[in-house]
Amino acid sequence: MQKNYWLIKCNHTPETIDRIMMQFRKRGLTINSLEYKKVDFTSATCKIEFEEVADQADKIYKNMLRSVDINGIEIAK
């Protein structure tokens, strides 16, 4: 298990946080922290920290990218 720190660039919409969290919830996972910030009228950033092994984290990453509200994910080393 490793700690993962992601900076998610996303659209600012009523369902964005749910769409991010959905990827964890459906796997029965919890996250350690989430910091969502509106950037402007249409965009936001979301920092999350969670613990998961690398290959599972990669699957979450892929699934999250499918969301039209997720514009990109920066993974901190």
Place this chain on the structure above:
Amino acid sequence: MIKLRGADYLVRLMELIGCKELFAYPGGAVLPIYDALAFSNIDYILVRHEQAAAFAANGYARVKGTPGFCLATSGPGATNLVTGIADAYADSVPMIAITGQVNLNLIGTDAFQETDITGICLPITKKCYLIKNLEDAQSIFKHAYETAVNGRPGPVLVDIPRSVQLEFIDLEDNWEDNFIRPKYTRLYQTNDAELAEASKVIGEAKKPLVIAGHGALLSDAYEEVRNFVNSEGIPAVSTILGMGVLDTDNPLYYSWLGMHGMKYANLAVQEADLIIALGIRFDDRITGRLNDFAPNAKIVHIDIDDSECNKNVKTRVFIHSDLKLALQKLPLSLNEENKKDRQKWVAQLDELRKQYPIKEPDYDVFTMITAIEVLEKLSPDDMIVATDVGQHQMWSGQYLNKMKPNHFLTSGGLGSMGFGFPAAMGAQSAAPDKAVWCITGDGSFQMNLQELITCVQEQWPVKILLLDNNYLGMVRQWQEQFYKKNYSGVDILNPDYVKLAEAYGVASARATNVEELRDAIELAYKTPGPFLLHAKVLKEDNVLPMVPPGASLSDTIYYPMELGVKNNLKEKNAEKLLAHKV
């Protein structure tokens, strides 16, 4: 300035974004919309269950090539749409589902028929919208349409509180002239260098194999796939949802692969040294045990969704693009050297095809296979078939040989029983002049048979081939093969389908052998309206070939019979067919 009631404005917006047919069911939270629909140009079809509305919208979208629209009221109406929305999401079918919601001020009060439908649909839609202000409706509908069709297509949901439908909005007189219609934009996120790299990898392969999927149909790229296969001389298989991308009489097409695909198609994948994946997502039903999938192959993957890159299999080159555009620009890799390799490879696959042919139906026994074959022989080349889910679905895929692109409709990803009949209705609505058949089983048909009366009311001449084996056949097959024949919950009691059809005012016939079936199909074609053909087929029969769950494609189970027997059958059948003048 003009003043419009919300419901009238919303319905006009639906028209402006292209809604012509709307599969719908009324209720309290959409009454204002229904009031407005009566004065619109939209053909709104009254289904008998909201699930059927969503499946019909799916069938419509696949045949028409534009998003399907469905509408339901709040609460149970909305939740009844859910399976159909999930189905569209699994198969990437563009759909716009519209739901009524309780008044804005009642949201969160556990009001009558209140459900959090945007929350419920979050994991099964590309996007959900709640219209809180009428002023936002225009941009939301436009955005919803563009989201449904652009990139990887899929369903969206627009939830509209009743109070919003009853508000009024002030608009410029010429607001419709100024309305900018939503755009369909083909995605192209690749470049010449990536395409050249893909072409180089393809050129170096000695045993390249195309796998064409639903993406090739969704992006209307089947001509490009055909050109690619033919000009490169590279053999191809498809997924079951990719049926129709390639003509079955193309010698380079080796049918479809996967759990019930052809053994020779599965072995082709295992032998290939390069897989060229065109609009597929490497679903577990086609890969078998993932670790053993295409063990010798590099992967070149072209897909519109970059989240599919390296998702299930490791990709050597990923091209992030609409398939049509990518194939139009992909440089030809054929040269004198690899041409010989490809010819040798094709010859090897031809041998495999000869070694493991699909079983010839035995016309002395009335099985699902014989019924499907006879139906195809008596039907026009451009018939549309919608299947349900189960054994009949797999056999339809195996034995229907002349399906045109987007003419074989099946629930591939979600595998929803009850899909076939409403999807056939949607297809008939999209293509009123074509022969549309629903091939279904006795289990699946009972999930949405209430739609018989919808066909009568709409005068849709949908024909139903109901293959009745008095079992939930696929589950029974698995119980036979993997649970020591412990048949549990599969022995299904059926109504008298001919009487049932009669009660609905639908013409019908029963067939218990090939001769009766042939007569019944002829009668079905002579009948102007819907027709239910109840075919009583062999009770216990197994779909083969089969990749057992968790096994490798290399372990595809083949028929437990000798090839010689099959060849005899072929000759015998030819005589019989001649005698039947089929």
